[in-house]
Amino acid sequence: METKVLVVGASGQIGTELVSALRKKYGKENVVAGDIKNPKSDSSLLNGHFELLDVLDKEGLLRVVEKYGITDVYLLAALLSATAEKNPSFGWELNMTGLFNVLDLAKENKVKKVFWPSSIAVFGATTPRNDTPQRTIMEPTTVYGISKLAGERWCEYYHKNYGVDVRSVRYPGxxxxxxxxxxxxxxxxxxxxxxxxxxxxxxxxxxxxxxxxxMFMEDAIDATLKLMDANSSDITIRSSYNIAxxxxxxxxxxxxxxxxxxxxxxxxxxxxxxxxxxxxxxSINDEVARKDWGWRPxxxxxxxxxxxxxxxxxxxxx
Ligand SMILES: NC(=O)c1ccc[n+]([C@@H]2O[C@H](COP(=O)([O-])OP(=O)(O)OC[C@H]3O[C@@H](n4cnc5c(N)ncnc54)[C@H](O)[C@@H]3O)[C@@H](O)[C@H]2O)c1
CATH class of the missing domain: 3.90.25 (UDP-galactose 4-epimerase; domain 1)
Incomplete structure (x- = not known):
C-alpha cells in the first residue's frame, strides 16, 4: 500500500523541513501539509498539498485523512515549553487533545502509523542530569513537560491495548x-x-x-525518518526514545x-x-535508539x- 502522509503543525520550525524531506522521499503528491495557520505565500509548503486544519477538530482532521487516503500522520502541533508556561490550561488542552484525536484515528484504523515527538522536557530536577538514561526518574515541573510525559504514557497505552503503531523520540533543542x-x-x-x-x-x-x-535539524529529520522506517518488531520503546x-x-x-x-x-x-x-x-544517553534502529547523529x-x-x-x- 502506498504511503500517504499528513503533517499536522507543518508550518512550524520542524514541520517546514520535515515536509520537504517527506516530499523528497514519497513524492510531493503523497505528502499533505496541514496547519491552523496559512503559510507565507513564498513558503515551500505550498509546493504541494496544503490544508488549513485544527488538530482539536477531530471531524475536520478525519475529513482531510479521508480526502487524501492518509496512511501516516506526523503530529507536530503543540504549545512549546516557554509558551505553555504562559498559558497552562491551553497548553494542556492542545498538547493532550491533539494527541488523542490522532491516536484515536489510528485506533479506529483510519490511519496506519503515527509519529509524535516528545521532548527532553519530560525529565525534571530529580532526574540524573548527565548521560540521562532511557528509563529514569521523571518528575517534570513544567506544563509542557507534564503534557509530554502524559503523552508518552498514552502512546504506550494505545500501542499495548489497541495495537496502534505510534513511534516517538524525545527531541532535544x-x-x-x-x-x-x-x-x-x-x-x-x-x-x-x-x-x-x-x-x-x-x-x-x-x-x-x-x-x-x-541537535541540528538535519539530524532530527534523519532520526524521524529512520524511526518511521524501522521494522515494527525492532521498536522496543513505545513511549519515546532518548536521542542525542x-x-x-x-x-x-x-x-x-x-x-x-x-x-x-x-x-x-x-x-x-x-x-x-x-x-x-x-546530556542524554541514547544507546537504546542506537541499538534498536541504528540512530547516529x-x-x-x-x-x-x-x-x-x-x-x-x-x-x-x-
Ligand atoms: N523545536 C524544538 O526544539 C523541539 C524540541 C522538543 C520537542 N519538540 C516538539 O516537536 C513538535 C514540533 O515543534 P516545532 O518546534 O516545530 O513547533 P512550532 O511551534 O514551531 O510549530 C508548531 C506548529 O503547530 C501549529 N499549530 C498550533 N496549533 C495548531 C492546531 N490547533 N492545529 C494545527 N496546527 C496547529 C502552529 O501554527 C505551528 O505552525 C512539537 O510537538 C514540539 O513539542 C520541538
Missing part, C-alpha cells in the same frame, strides 16, 4: 536556519545565529554555563561562533526560561556552527 523556532527554552541557540550574522550583540536569556542537549547529538552551554556556542565571526559579543540576562532549563538534563558543534552561519537568512528574523 532543535537548531535550524529554515523556519523560526516557536517559543521553546532552547530558542536562544537559534536566535544567536541571527545576531551573529547581522553583526549585532546577542543578549542571552539563559546563563552562560547552562548546558543543554541540542550534542550538548553545549551558551558560552561554548558563543565561542564556536566567534571562531568565524571574530567581533561577536554576548551578554547574559537570564529570565524565566533559565528556571525551566535548570530542571532539564545536560552526523553534526558536531563545529560543523553545525559552520552550516548555520553559511545558510541563515537574517531577513527571516525581521
Amino acid at each position: 532543535i537548531i535550524s536556519y529554515g523556519a523560526l523556532p516557536g517559543g521553546g527554552t532552547t530558542d536562544y541557540a537559534v536566535d544567536i545565529f541571527y545576531k551573529a550574522k547581522a553583526h549585532e550583540k546577542f543578549v542571552c536569556f539563559l546563563d552562560k554555563d547552562m548546558e543543554l542537549p541540542m 547529538a550534542l550538548s553545549f552551554t551558551p558560552h561554548q556556542l558563543f565561542e564556536s561562533i566567534r571562531q568565524i565571526v571574530k567581533y561577536f559579543e554576548i551578554e547574559y540576562k537570564p529570565d524565566y526560561r533559565q528556571a525551566i532549563a535548570s530542571t532539564w538534563p545536560a 552526523k553534526f558536531d558543534l563545529e560543523k553545525m556552527t559552520r552550516v548555520m552561519l553559511e545558510n541563515i537568512n537574517p531577513d527571516l528574523a525581521g
Whole structure:
C-alpha cells in the first residue's frame, strides 16, 4: 500500500523541513501539509498539498485523512515549553487533545502509523542530569513537560491495548536556519545565529554555563525518518526514545561562533526560561535508539556552527 502522509503543525520550525524531506522521499503528491495557520505565500509548503486544519477538530482532521487516503500522520502541533508556561490550561488542552484525536484515528484504523515527538522536557530536577538514561526518574515541573510525559504514557497505552503503531523520540533543542523556532527554552541557540550574522550583540536569556542537549535539524529529520522506517518488531520503546547529538552551554556556542565571526559579543540576562532549563538534563544517553534502529547523529558543534552561519537568512528574523 502506498504511503500517504499528513503533517499536522507543518508550518512550524520542524514541520517546514520535515515536509520537504517527506516530499523528497514519497513524492510531493503523497505528502499533505496541514496547519491552523496559512503559510507565507513564498513558503515551500505550498509546493504541494496544503490544508488549513485544527488538530482539536477531530471531524475536520478525519475529513482531510479521508480526502487524501492518509496512511501516516506526523503530529507536530503543540504549545512549546516557554509558551505553555504562559498559558497552562491551553497548553494542556492542545498538547493532550491533539494527541488523542490522532491516536484515536489510528485506533479506529483510519490511519496506519503515527509519529509524535516528545521532548527532553519530560525529565525534571530529580532526574540524573548527565548521560540521562532511557528509563529514569521523571518528575517534570513544567506544563509542557507534564503534557509530554502524559503523552508518552498514552502512546504506550494505545500501542499495548489497541495495537496502534505510534513511534516517538524525545527531541532535544532543535537548531535550524529554515523556519523560526516557536517559543521553546532552547530558542536562544537559534536566535544567536541571527545576531551573529547581522553583526549585532546577542543578549542571552539563559546563563552562560547552562548546558543543554541540542541537535541540528538535519539530524532530527534523519532520526524521524529512520524511526518511521524501522521494522515494527525492532521498536522496543513505545513511549519515546532518548536521542542525542550534542550538548553545549551558551558560552561554548558563543565561542564556536566567534571562531568565524571574530567581533561577536554576548551578554547574559537570564529570565524565566533559565528556571525551566535548570530542571532539564545536560546530556542524554541514547544507546537504546542506537541499538534498536541504528540512530547516529552526523553534526558536531563545529560543523553545525559552520552550516548555520553559511545558510541563515537574517531577513527571516525581521
Ligand atoms: N523545536 C524544538 O526544539 C523541539 C524540541 C522538543 C520537542 N519538540 C516538539 O516537536 C513538535 C514540533 O515543534 P516545532 O518546534 O516545530 O513547533 P512550532 O511551534 O514551531 O510549530 C508548531 C506548529 O503547530 C501549529 N499549530 C498550533 N496549533 C495548531 C492546531 N490547533 N492545529 C494545527 N496546527 C496547529 C502552529 O501554527 C505551528 O505552525 C512539537 O510537538 C514540539 O513539542 C520541538
